[in-house]
């Protein structure tokens with residue numbers, strides 16, 4: 001970016017309440033926003049883990065009325081959003097709480113949009129097409145990955161088309177996010193690994209994207225640094241509260257980075273893979289990230305060298321090019337250390353040549369890859385997928 005010629009925008013519209021044990025302040029925080037009737041969106045795993053029970057206890061103590069929807073699914077569908085909207089209206093709620101990973105928060109965002117905007121949400125796919133701001137959203141993440149607690153995006157699935165769509169709008173920013181690292185300590189190991197890799201994908205894609213600007217670069221770099229230091233110890237032992245705290249912050253910081261810095265080819269491809277083959281978002285990103293980085297390295301050796309250093313590679317004595325390629329090695333090693341199966345076929349996903357073409361075309365048509373540092377064609381996306389098989 002040329003600061004003498006170019007312009008950029010940046011804003012973060014979500015109030016962040018960070019701290020170990022801050023979940024206990026949920027009632028006070030809601031009252032501060034004049035909210036006393038809320039709908040909680042969460043998933044069966046959170047309901048069974050005891051976290052939902054804890055939240056209910058806190059709300060009861062604060063005399064806040066609440067309704068619970070605990071059937072959030074991975075990749076929330078438009079049908080589920082319709083159900084949550086109806087529940088919200090039936091109980092005359094004022095706000096939605098997204099309690100869980102990205103799917104719970106995105107369900108809350110989708111339902112907020114559905115309450116305030118007429119017709120099928122599919123018509124609002126894309127950037128800034130949502131006319132009205134809906135009821136407030138309070139995000140309480142229980143994974144360190146999505147960044148959805150601060151972003152303006154919700155990713156919803158149209159089951160009829162087997163299609164994952166992104167709705168991006170200033171109206172979707174949560175009003176507040178409660179970041180309590182204690183909520184990460186019960187996260188299953190496999191989920192901690194792939195959601196952490198999602199956060200790393202946000203940080204690396206936004207830092208290297210052609211939409212990067214000084215503020216998103218600063219956020220992306222710091223998120224990469226935090227993830228490089230803390231993802232392994234966090235996955236090894238989620239009760240390591242220091243590592244959990246740093247990962248929770250890294251995830252939110254990477255989210256703030258990609259609101260404006262955007263994500264690119266990794267996310268362009270992981271959406272159709274999730275929509276068509278139900279590959280969890282973080283897993284698809286873990287597989288795609290090193291392959292896409294290898295494709296992109298030549299676009300900016302300096303930036304990729306910086307990533308290599310922040311991920312712990314010793315690049316002393318190496319040429320700039322060799323140092324930059326070490327970033328790919330670093331991510332491959334990280335995936336291996338986290339015990340993530342590094343290919344699609346190792347995760348029982350096999351794509352025929354026709355299916356590769358369909359996924360690559362869908363990824364291209366979404367426009368997400370427009371932010372990729374190296375311009376990508378459908379053919380390029382197909383080659384990337386072939387390497388990920």
Ligand SMILES: [Fe+2]
Nearest residue numbers: 146198202281
């Ligand atoms: Fe993501």
